[in-house]
Amino acid sequence: MPDFDSDLLTLANDLRVACQRIARRVRFESTSDVAPHLFSVLVGLHNDGPQTPTQLAGRDSVSTPSMTRSVNCLADKGLVERLPHPDDGRQILVQLTDGGRTVIDETIASRDTWMLHHIAGLAPDQLALLRQAADLLSEVASAE
Template identity: 40%
Template sequence: MADQPRRKPLAEQSTELRLAIMRLSRRLRQERADTELSASQFSALGWIAGEGPLTLGRLAELERVTPPSMNRTVNCLAESGLVAREGAPDDGRKVLVRTTEAGDAIMRETRRRRDAWFAKRFAALSPDERAVLADAADILRRIADQ
């Protein structure tokens, strides 16, 4: 009977996976169209671009920060011309934040850069490795959604 490779303990496996995900995430974050924005500004811009116009309160919830902190972030984005405030069509007392064309352009270019960076590396993998990562994507999405 051939010796089976010894599996690492569950805690060690999860730590190694977490570190690999963090390194990949950090590397992908480097592929941005605008390097002047802080990470929190870029993240807020991403939520607004992806979800459509949002209230400051909802944006603060999504980013898990306080509304005053989000207001400062949105003020910086507005001063840079990347977002604009507008009244909600159904309630004039509500203020929505939407991306401007400049904000949308930054998000499109960033997405293009990130997709290109990752696609180049993904294409260099074997078909079996790509299949493993496709399965892993579903599993990681499920973990993230819990």
């Protein structure tokens, strides 16, 4: 590990732990019975459109057989559908169904409501600080 100031190391650790705790809490605060790893697949399809299981696996950093099991589970729940690939008859494309879109909308609303309830009572200066922190954390997250 490079030589960093101990205060910076402490801040890095504290930020990591706080982000993990918030992410864990928000992830499990939803009305959906869809597991977090399956919800991630739905969001990927929502954001990027129909994809092959291999593309989905690459996005979520899992094996293709593991993603195929996830797609099968989502298909059994009626949240995704498999379509023939237009350019390669050996492959399929996975796309969201209306039910999948509903799960995404309801889950995001539930998670946003949880967060809203936890920040609504903060003072205006604290909310402004959180706005700055959210912007900065988004920048850190997108840095390569």
